[in-house]
Amino acid sequence: MSLDVQKLHKEFSGDDPQNGSTVALQDISFSAAKGSFISFIGPSGCGKTTMLRILSGLETATSGTVSINGVAVSSQWKYAGYVFQEYALFPWRTVIDNIAFGLDVRGVSRKERKERAMEFVEKFGLAGFEDKYPAALSGGMQQRVAIARTLINDPEIVLMDEPFGALDSQTRSLMQQFLLDVWQQSDKTVLFITHNIDEAVYLSQTVYGISSRPGTIGLTVPIDMPYPRDVTSDAFNNYRREILNFLDSQHRRT
Amino acid sequence: MEIFTGIRDLVLQGLPRGNTLVLHILYSLLRVACGFLLAVVTAVPLGIILGWSKSLRETVAPVVELFRPIPPLAWIPIAILWFGIGLKSAAFIIFLGCFFPILLSTISGVLSVERILVDAARTLGADDRDVFVKVLIPGATPSIYTGLRIGLGIGWMTLVAAEFTGVKSGYGLGYMIMTARDIQRPDLVVAGMAVIGLTGFLLDVLIRFFENRSLAWRK
Ligand SMILES: Nc1ncnc2c1ncn2[C@@H]1O[C@H](COP(=O)(O)OP(=O)(O)OP(=O)(O)O)[C@@H](O)[C@H]1O
Ligand SMILES: [Mg+2]
Numbered sequence: 001m002s003l004d005v006q007k008l009h010k011e012f013s014g015d016d017p018q019n020g021s022t023v024a025l026q027d028i029s030f031s032a033a034k035g036s037f038i039s040f041i042g043p044s045g046c047g048k049t050t051m052l053r054i055l056s057g058l059e060t061a062t063s064g065t066v067s068i069n070g071v072a073v074s075s076q077w078k079y080a081g082y083v084f085q086e087y088a089l090f091p092w093r094t095v096i097d098n099i100a101f102g103l104d105v106r107g108v109s110r111k112e113r114k115e116r117a118m119e120f121v122e123k124f125g126l127a128g129f130e131d132k133y134p135a136a137l138s139g140g141m142q143q144r145v146a147i148a149r150t151l152i153n154d155p156e157i158v159l160m161d162e163p164f165g166a167l168d169s170q171t172r173s174l175m176q177q178f179l180l181d182v183w184q185q186s187d188k189t190v191l192f193i194t195h196n197i198d199e200a201v202y203l204s205q206t207v208y209g210i211s212s213r214p215g216t217i218g219l220t221v222p223i224d225m226p227y228p229r230d231v232t233s234d235a236f237n238n239y240r241r242e243i244l245n246f247l248d249s250q251h252r253r254t
Numbered sequence: 255m256e257i258f259t260g261i262r263d264l265v266l267q268g269l270p271r272g273n274t275l276v277l278h279i280l281y282s283l284l285r286v287a288c289g290f291l292l293a294v295v296t297a298v299p300l301g302i303i304l305g306w307s308k309s310l311r312e313t314v315a316p317v318v319e320l321f322r323p324i325p326p327l328a329w330i331p332i333a334i335l336w337f338g339i340g341l342k343s344a345a346f347i348i349f350l351g352c353f354f355p356i357l358l359s360t361i362s363g364v365l366s367v368e369r370i371l372v373d374a375a376r377t378l379g380a381d382d383r384d385v386f387v388k389v390l391i392p393g394a395t396p397s398i399y400t401g402l403r404i405g406l407g408i409g410w411m412t413l414v415a416a417e418f419t420g421v422k423s424g425y426g427l428g429y430m431i432m433t434a435r436d437i438q439r440p441d442l443v444v445a446g447m448a449v450i451g452l453t454g455f456l457l458d459v460l461i462r463f464f465e466n467r468s469l470a471w472r473k
Contacts, residue, residue, distance in 0.1 A: 053373075056377050057376075057377075058373050058376060058377065078379065080377070081377060081378075082373075082374070082377035084370060084373075084374060086370055088368075088370045088371055088373070088374040089374075090371060090374075090375075090388075090389070090392070091471055091472075092392045092393070092395070092469075092471045093392075093471075094471075101375070101378050101380075101388070102378040102379050104388070105375075105378065105379050105380045105381070105384045105388065106379060133470075133471040135471070149378065150377075150378070153378060153379060
């Protein structure tokens with residue numbers, strides 16, 4: 001399914017009227033074809049999280065439209081899964097019960113939940129940990145649980161907000177590889193937020209640069225390289241430089 | 255030493271004669287159980303709703319703060335007017351003693367649940383009811399248990415004091431102690447106090463047992 005975002009605008013009024021309001025997003029427009037991998041990169045506070053929260057239905061836009069296959073959707077829609085930077089696992093649920101949460105709220109029977117969740121446990125390299133609580137897991141494993149928990153619902157669009165930001169660089173590159181594998185075996189559309197230029201270029205088909213407040217799309221870079229990408233190649237370096245220049249100009253602006 | 259002989263007399267002969275210790279304990283426990291359970295089934299759901307809704311919380315909070323400082327024992331006269339002397343008024347007094355600590359810990363437990371867990375549940379397809387049952391309640395459970403322990407402790411203390419002022423049936427640990435005082439038997443008074451302390455302790459052990467069983471994830 002294709003996603004089309006037109007002139008998304010978000011203004012936070014704030015609790016204190018004296019302080020005025022914050023315009024977090026202004027005129028965000030982009031589209032994503034079915035099965036594409038798109039990254040967003042931009043300075044802190046430019047509204048990336050706000051944008052994903054609107055796309056997930058957790059927040060409503062002040063104005064603008066989000067359409068799926070050309071049809072505008074209301075704020076509460078059910079096509080998107082969300083992976084949080086903080087993992088956001090339920091600490092009182094075991095790994096398998098965390099993964100099965102979406103099935104649980106859909107009323108799938110206990111037996112079927114267990115079977116389906118167990119498939120994800122194996123596929124995500126969590127076998128042997130299914131009965132552990134999240135606190136007993138490493139960061140990389142917790143994030144795999146979080147991704148499995150989102151994907152078991154089979155969302156057509158996967159929103160990921162700096163999912164690997166808290167991981168060490170080695171775990172991070174393993175997880176990037178893992179995510180690419182999962183994405184390539186599916187037809188899911190991934191919208192991925194990162195602060196890391198290499199990560200954006202390594203993973204995505206298109207990188208959007210978001211300018212600082214108010215957030216708007218200031219750069220579009222289609223990455224025309226086959227997977228798996230060689231991070232030491234000239235082509236990779238050129239993309240890297242282009243994005244770096246954009247981010248530098250944003251920092252100078254603020 | 256006298257305490258042990260005192261306890262032995264209480265167990266075997268009873269005070270007044272025939273009303274043995276076991277029966278006193280059972281009557282006291284029954285009153286506490288009624289008041290405590292009533293408090294649990296009202297304070298926990300109310301606490302979860304108040305923790306959830308800021309506007310309701312701000313409306314109800316002044317009322318709660320007005321009633322909370324009134325000692326449960328100060329309610330005895332009105333309880334007797336409303337319910338007469340008996341199990342109902344005893345349970346009502348205990349209920350008042352247990353209610354506020356359970357309510358306040360439940361509210362603070364819900365407030366301590368990270369927003370992002372609610373967001374995660376929503377994006378995974380949870381409706382309001384799922385959020386209540388599968389996120390807010392389990393997330394607030396550690397704090398609720400703290401409230402249950404404090405509430406039951408206060409309820410137990412309140413009960414024994416309430417029984418001082420008279421019970422119709424002639425049973426109850428507080429009643430037993432007052433009887434011992436009336437017949438000038440300090441050994442039985444002290445023995446009664448020891449039993450009260452021990453029973454209160456065992457009640458807490460019981461709650462902690464359930465707490466550890468249902469909160470295995472915290473370790
Ligand atoms: N609920 C809110 N109420 C008021 N202002 C908000 C709210 N949420 C976000 N903002 C403001 O909107 C702007 C964008 O925030 P957002 O979290 O989307 O940025 P971000 O790009 O995700 O930043 P980071 O890279 O640090 O995660 C910030 O100025 C922030 O203070
Ligand atoms: Mg953010």
